[in-house]
Amino acid sequence: MIEAAPNPVTTVMRALADPTRRAVFERVFESKEISVAELTRGSGVTQGAISQHLKSLKQAGLVAERAEGRNVYYRAAPQGLEPLVTWMDHYGVFWRERFQNLRDLLKEIDP
Amino acid sequence: MIEAAPNPVTTVMRALADPTRRAVFERVFESKEISVAELTRGSGVTQGAISQHLKSLKQAGLVAERAEGRNVYYRAAPQGLEPLVTWMDHYGVFWRERFQNLRDLLKEIDP
DNA sequence: CTAATTCATTAGTAAATACTAATTTATCGA
DNA sequence: TCGATAAATTAGTATTTACTAATGAATTAG
Numbered sequence: 001m002i003e004a005a006p007n008p009v010t011t012v013m014r015a016l017a018d019p020t021r022r023a024v025f026e027r028v029f030e031s032k033e034i035s036v037a038e039l040t041r042g043s044g045v046t047q048g049a050i051s052q053h054l055k056s057l058k059q060a061g062l063v064a065e066r067a068e069g070r071n072v073y074y075r076a077a078p079q080g081l082e083p084l085v086t087w088m089d090h091y092g093v094f095w096r097e098r099f100q101n102l103r104d105l106l107k108e109i110d111p
Numbered sequence: 112m113i114e115a116a117p118n119p120v121t122t123v124m125r126a127l128a129d130p131t132r133r134a135v136f137e138r139v140f141e142s143k144e145i146s147v148a149e150l151t152r153g154s155g156v157t158q159g160a161i162s163q164h165l166k167s168l169k170q171a172g173l174v175a176e177r178a179e180g181r182n183v184y185y186r187a188a189p190q191g192l193e194p195l196v197t198w199m200d201h202y203g204v205f206w207r208e209r210f211q212n213l214r215d216l217l218k219e220i221d222p
Numbered sequence: 223c224t225a226a227t228t229c230a231t232t233a234g235t236a237a238a239t240a241c242t243a244a245t246t247t248a249t250c251g252a
Numbered sequence: 253t254c255g256a257t258a259a260a261t262t263a264g265t266a267t268t269t270a271c272t273a274a275t276g277a278a279t280t281a282g
Contacts, residue, residue: 010130017124018270019117029202036229049271051230070228070279078202085199091140091189129240147259160241162260181249181258 008061008083015060016084020045021053028063029076036072119172119194126171127195131156132164139174140187147183 006014016022024043028034036054040047054074057063061080066073117125127133135154139145147165151158165185168174172191177184 007130009133010128013124013128013133017121017128019121020270022120022124037227040229045270046272047229048231048273052270055230067229072229081199081202084195088192088195088199091192131240148257151259156240157242158259159243159261163240166260178259183259 009087011060012062012080012083015056015062018053020049021056024050024053025057025062025076028057028074029078033066033073033075036074039074120198122171123173123191123194126167126173129164131160132167135161135164136168136173136187139168139185140189144177144184144186147185150185 016025020043024039027039031038036047036050039054040050043050054063054065058065062077063074063080064077066075127136131154135150138150142149147158147161150165151161154161165174165176169176173188174185174191175188177186
């Protein structure tokens, strides 16, 4: 019963580590809004599985929902990626690589 | 035997999703180089467990090793984070938020 | 009301995972 | 040469996880 709440980074990473669940997130993101039935379609898994994945994603703060009639529409909540961004930021990866790209770009524009 | 090689994003996410293993990566990163014995120290798990985690991290391309005598020194390979960066980049999170930071920074330097 | 649809939840299962304890291989120092 | 130390590997285990099939709860349509 000692439910040590896991680190947000852990929660988000775990949510996105599973390929099926990550694919669900990607589809939700690409659609502005999408119902569970539509997500199930062509997902290769059952509707129950999709609901379970959505629950994980929601707990991780990666999606939000809106109920309408008997449908529930999900949308992405990219702010949920924030813990990942913060974590990775700590490793300087972004600035290094992205500024390199930026520098290349600028050189191209104005050599 | 049909060893469907998992997506690099999956490999990296999975490697970092476990708190213990992520902590190992963090410690490796903070030290320029660190031996397995030292990593084991105060990790809360056995030396065997640490070696297993290092193996995962290595397969994910997140660490590299150098053997010297009976020690093996590990160092971080932050380029291993590249698949994550690329994946997240697709979601526009970085540029939006980071440019905000950049703007703040510039304002500070040259108000 | 009844039948159909949508989604969530449950119980059960097979596979994956994180660990330990023990062993193995290698290197070092006395 | 021996004993000690470092690290990897192995076998075994308990827990977690991703799934299915089935059921439940709510909403809509005929």
